[in-house]
Amino acid sequence: MDFIEFITQRHSIPPKYLVAPAPSPDELHIIINSAESAPDHGSLKPWRFLVITRDQRQALSDLFVRALLHREPHTEPALQERERERALRPPMLIAAIARITPNHPKTPEIEQLLTAATATEHLMLGANYLGYGTVWLTGSRIYDRFVMDGLGLGTDERLIGMVNIGTAAPDMPERKPNRRTVTVDYWAG
Numbered sequence: 001m002d003f004i005e006f007i008t009q010r011h012s013i014p015p016k017y018l019v020a021p022a023p024s025p026d027e028l029h030i031i032i033n034s035a036e037s038a039p040d041h042g043s044l045k046p047w048r049f050l051v052i053t054r055d056q057r058q059a060l061s062d063l064f065v066r067a068l069l070h071r072e073p074h075t076e077p078a079l080q081e082r083e084r085e086r087a088l089r090p091p092m093l094i095a096a097i098a099r100i101t102p103n104h105p106k107t108p109e110i111e112q113l114l115t116a117a118t119a120t121e122h123l124m125l126g127a128n129y130l131g132y133g134t135v136w137l138t139g140s141r142i143y144d145r146f147v148m149d150g151l152g153l154g155t156d157e158r159l160i161g162m163v164n165i166g167t168a169a170p171d172m173p174e175r176k177p178n179r180r181t182v183t184v185d186y187w188a189g
């Protein structure tokens with residue numbers, strides 16, 4: 001597959017269709033290294049990836065549920081279980097973190113966030129290239145300082161997503177193409 005075909009056909013895999021195997025440690029190294037070439041104004045490298053290993057998933061699910069009950073104390077048990085699943089289910093889970101240098105003279109915070117997001121997409125493309133499925137997920141838990149503190153993020157760090165990685169399940173339904181027809185606009189001045 002050539003590169004244009006590869007990125008044009010890229011799509012996410014819904015979390016319920018991500019199954020084992022996950023990338024090996026060597027593959028994980030390649031995947032995280034894929035982020036290093038993200039365009040980066042001022043070379044601040046304003047991102048960090050935190051791999052949540054299998055051993056820590058129970059702790060993450062506890063953290064998600066504690067945070068949920070902190071936000072919404074009367075959440076019913078079934079929804080608490082769904083919250084747990086988000087931490088327990090994915091074969092591999094990587095927290096994507098933006099590391100913001102406040103008041104940087106050259107690189108405004110918005111650019112640092114954009115670079116962290118681009119690095120995250122690079123990481124996902126690296127995983128896709130190795131044959132793995134990915135999906136970038138957020139939701140209230142991701143923007144919750146309680147969760148960020150629990151993960152050990154510093155005050156200038158922001159969680160920007162949980163990248164779920166695994167192998168696309170064989171029973172994953174065929175995806176309908178969901179792309180817009182490309183139009184090229186030229187500014188008329």
Ligand SMILES: Cc1cc2nc3c(=O)[nH]c(=O)nc-3n(C[C@H](O)[C@H](O)[C@H](O)COP(=O)(O)O)c2cc1C
Pocket residue numbers: 010011012013135136137138139160161178
């Ligand atoms: C910053 C960001 C946050 C996202 N958060 C969620 C989310 O919480 N839940 C969700 O279903 N999709 C979320 N998505 C969208 C999916 O990752 C995915 O892109 C979307 O389902 C469209 O599928 P596609 O990537 O195959 O086009 C998010 C995407 C981005 C870029």
